[in-house]
Amino acid sequence: MYSPQIAEHIANPRNVGELENPSGIGDVTNEVCLDRIRLTVRIEDERLTDARVKASGCPPTIAAASVLTELIIGRSLRELDSLTRKDIAGALGHLPPAKAHCTALAIDALRAAVGFKR
Amino acid sequence: MKVYLDNSATTAMAAEVIEAMLPYFSDEMGNAQSVHSFGQRAKAAVEKARREVAALINAPPAEIVFVSGGTEADNLAVRGIAEAHRDYGRHIITTKIEHPAVLATCESLEGAGYRVTYLPVSRGGLVSIRDVRKAISDDTILISVMLANNETGTIQPIEEIAGVVAEARARGLDHLHFHTDAVQAIGKISVDVNRLGVDLLSLSGHKIHGPKGIGALYVRKGTRLTKLLHGGHHERDRRAGTENVPGIVGLGKAAELARTQLDERIKRMRKLRDYLEQQMISRFPDVRVNGDGQQRVPNVSNVTFGGIDGESLLIALDLKGIAVSTGSACASGSLEPSHVLQALGLMRDEVRGSLRFSLGAYTTQQEIDYAVSVLSQTVARLREMIPADETESVEAVAESQSKP
Numbered sequence: 001m002y003s004p005q006i007a008e009h010i011a012n013p014r015n016v017g018e019l020e021n022p023s024g025i026g027d028v029t030n031e032v033c034l035d036r037i038r039l040t041v042r043i044e045d046e047r048l049t050d051a052r053v054k055a056s057g058c059p060p061t062i063a064a065a066s067v068l069t070e071l072i073i074g075r076s077l078r079e080l081d082s083l084t085r086k087d088i089a090g091a092l093g094h095l096p097p098a099k100a101h102c103t104a105l106a107i108d109a110l111r112a113a114v115g116f117k118r
Numbered sequence: 119m120k121v122y123l124d125n126s127a128t129t130a131m132a133a134e135v136i137e138a139m140l141p142y143f144s145d146e147m148g149n150a151q152s153v154h155s156f157g158q159r160a161k162a163a164v165e166k167a168r169r170e171v172a173a174l175i176n177a178p179p180a181e182i183v184f185v186s187g188g189t190e191a192d193n194l195a196v197r198g199i200a201e202a203h204r205d206y207g208r209h210i211i212t213t214k215i216e217h218p219a220v221l222a223t224c225e226s227l228e229g230a231g232y233r234v235t236y237l238p239v240s241r242g243g244l245v246s247i248r249d250v251r252k253a254i255s256d257d258t259i260l261i262s263v264m265l266a267n268n269e270t271g272t273i274q275p276i277e278e279i280a281g282v283v284a285e286a287r288a289r290g291l292d293h294l295h296f297h298t299d300a301v302q303a304i305g306k307i308s309v310d311v312n313r314l315g316v317d318l319l320s321l322s323g324h325k326i327h328g329p330k331g332i333g334a335l336y337v338r339k340g341t342r343l344t345k346l347l348h349g350g351h352h353e354r355d356r357r358a359g360t361e362n363v364p365g366i367v368g369l370g371k372a373a374e375l376a377r378t379q380l381d382e383r384i385k386r387m388r389k390l391r392d393y394l395e396q397q398m399i400s401r402f403p404d405v406r407v408n409g410d411g412q413q414r415v416p417n418v419s420n421v422t423f424g425g426i427d428g429e430s431l432l433i434a435l436d437l438k439g440i441a442v443s444t445g446s447a448c449a450s451g452s453l454e455p456s457h458v459l460q461a462l463g464l465m466r467d468e469v470r471g472s473l474r475f476s477l478g479a480y481t482t483q484q485e486i487d488y489a490v491s492v493l494s495q496t497v498a499r500l501r502e503m504i505p506a507d508e509t510e511s512v513e514a515v516a517e518s519q520s521k522p
Binding site: 054065 | 426430504505
């Protein structure tokens with residue numbers, strides 16, 4: 001039902017935690033299922049140098065939160081601006097159609113943390 | 119290590135069952151209806167299995183009807199009674215926590231002009247005798263209440279309900295019948311159709327280390343029942359279709375093992391289940407056991423881990439070789455959370471964090487030890503991930519529960 005990538009992120013979530021004195025915080029909740037992602041980031045010289053994440057909810061949400069950190073650490077803000085839910089979905093392999101909204105939550109957390117206006 | 123703790127979903131076949139079945143796929147391929155010696159040997163094997171299934175539930179062999187499984191047994195019981203007695207009444211009583219095989223059949227009958235009462239259950243998952251008594255009316259033809267629930271393992275007071283049925287019959291409700299779905303109870307507790315006082319009882323092979331695709335419906339002698347399947351006079355005209363001889367032989371062997379090893383299996387499963395539960399509670403004091411802690415089968419533990427999504431936990435455990443199930447909303451493609459746990463009055467979050475461990479006759483101490491160790495790490499890791507204020511609320515809940 002879920003891809004091996006999702007299962008692997010659930011079993012070994014990456015960059016779990018919370019940065020001290022972060023440059024930005026993105027704390028977003030899906031009001032329907034109450035899944036939540038809380039992302040803290042450090043931004044130095046227009047580049048995201050570090051990130052930590054916490055999440056609760058169904059497997060794709062936790063996996064999306066985990067994979068998000070892998071996709072954003074070390075990237076320039078310009079690169080991050082063009083990151084989309086498709087990139088998250090691609091990194092997670094197959095997502096059941098009913099679960100596609102989990103990728104949106106991850107992107108929302110990033111935008112809120114970095115301060116992009118959308 | 120692979121640890122299968124989802125025996126309420128299905129079980130591995132016992133080695134003895136496989137061995138008993140094998141000849142009936144090849145050399146002993148006879149059709150039990152044939153007159154020649156191949157057919158007669160198949161017929162003899164079917165009748166031997168019928169005696170074994172009958173012995174397991176203390177019924178006469180002639181009152182056992184072989185069917186394709188628990189779902190068909192439930193369909194045959196509910197629809198068969200409803201249709202055979204429609205001229206005497208069109209009211210059925212059941213519960214909100216039945217298996218979908220009963221619930222969906224009842225819903226389908228509602229579309230055909232029947233009236234169905236779905237009784238509520240207590241927080242422990244038990245039906246109240248008073249509710250049953252109050253629900254019976256002059257046109258009630260069937261009461262269907264499961265013996266043990268598939269999600270929580272809670273055992274219903276079937277004998278007491280049978281007493282209410284007897285009272286109603288004494289008042290003249292001649293067409294009132296009593297059915298129990300015993301699929302999850304067989305092989306876990308002692309089941310005796312006379313002590314229970316039921317007219318019909320469903321059971322399934324693959325829940326008791328027998329084969330899939332075979333089950334039986336006990337039908338008390340003299341019960342009028344409309345057939346579901348037409349096309350022959352098999353099974354005393356209760357169910358048409360060539361007998362699934364290997365399946366029936368396998369069910370017979372599984373029934374024999376379930377009967378002769380029952381005490382030993384109960385002791386073993388209860389010891390391991392209780393140990394598993396104690397270990398979980400000692401590591402995570404906020405773990406709640408769902409269903410009635412006492413009135414339940416010895417092999418099931420349904421628990422809620424606060425703050426965690428059951429499916430996330432399930433997947434993490436699966437990656438470590440441990441198979442369990444959950445009543446969580448998103449599980450297995452269904453967006454509807456468990457109707458059973460909802461009927462128990464659990465809050466959405468409690469249903470979401472629920473996990474069912476179900477042991478089998480062959481579960482070992484080493485397997486449980488491994489499961490406990492992986493579970494501890496996994497729950498701790500998933501809890502670490504929960505954003506701060508949610509963790510606080512989980513602790514607050516645990517604290518409020520521990521107060522008298």
